[in-house]
Amino acid sequence: MRIAVPNKGRLHDPAIDLLDRAGLHVVDGADRKLYAQTVDPDVTVLYARAADIPEYVADGAADVGITGLDQARESGTDELVDLLDLEFGACRLVLAAPEDGDIETVADLDGGTVATEFPNITREFFAERGIDVDVAEVSGATELTPHVDIADAIVDITSTGTTLRMNRLAEIADVLESSVRLFAREDVVDDEKVQQIRMALESVLSAEGKRYLMMNVPEDALDDVEEVLPGMGGPTVMDIAGSDDVAVHAVVDEREVFETINALKEVGASDVLVTEIERLVE
Ligand SMILES: Nc1ncnc2c1ncn2[C@@H]1O[C@H](COP(=O)(O)OP(=O)(O)OP(=O)(O)O)[C@@H](O)[C@H]1O
Ligand SMILES: O=P(O)(O)OC[C@H]1O[C@H](OP(=O)(O)OP(=O)(O)O)[C@H](O)[C@@H]1O
Ligand SMILES: [Mg+2]
Structure with missing residues (x-):
């Protein structure tokens, strides 16, 4: 049984900490290793980028994975089952545009350009509303794009709202509410080990x-x-x-x-x- 865990970034430490508290300690988790053993000889940790984890689980490189719901949705994999809300990494994907600009509603973007690290979610959001936009895929610093004429608006993550405010962007619409989940591939959901992992993680959350x-x-x-x-x-x-x-x-x-x-x-x-x-x- 392989469990994919974010290798770095803001989700790494809380994910490892949760596994620890659940008794599933990583025993040889030296930095920059791809795999690590846990105290359970049947459970191996695979370190991967948060964005790659849904695909790794869907493709069988891992059986279960810990990552954001936003990443699972963006990957579009339909083999994943959301087993448990792990109650960290809470954030929202929002549509936002310059505070002092002309864009105040979703419809104002018809014919416009939206920059995002989440092109699939963004396309689906506008398609569902029958609004025609160009989606510009970027890989970071999305908040800058409306100020340098790359886009009219963005779809990006917000939690405290600080980054949007600092970049003089106002929220126009909610796109997705996300938090970190335990995902499993459909065909392993009923495996005993998968259920044991789910129960162990749930027991930590219940005790909180x-x-x-x-x-x-x-x-x-x-x-x-x-x-x-x-x-x-x-x-x-x-x-x-x-x-x-x-x-x-x-x-x-x-x-x-x-x-x-x-x-x-x-x-x-x-x-x-x-x-x-x-x-x-x-
Ligand atoms: N500001 C935030 N507050 C809460 N959760 C967040 C926030 N930003 C990102 N997340 C969650 O963390 C996941 C991973 O974010 P991201 O891919 O940006 O990694 P990171 O931790 O920022 O590392 P890096 O960007 O350096 O690779 C996101 O998909 C989302 O679920
Ligand atoms: O509402 P806030 O609390 O300001 O959080 C939002 C910011 O957090 C994330 O960036 P992160 O800090 O992960 O930096 P990154 O762009 O390097 O991933 C996200 O991409 C936003 O920019
Ligand atoms: Mg980030």
């Missing part, structure tokens, strides 16, 4: 923003404590040998920890421990 609470509770306060503790099929309750107290463990949303602890103290809980959770396999 959750805390594990442990406390001692007098047995007669147990009903009140169970009422205070929300979710996750109720708390786990364990007898403590030689004591009238019981130990109670529960998973709590991080945002609810402060209030929950105050409420727990009020109904008689003591020795409350709060810990982080690495993974949560449901």
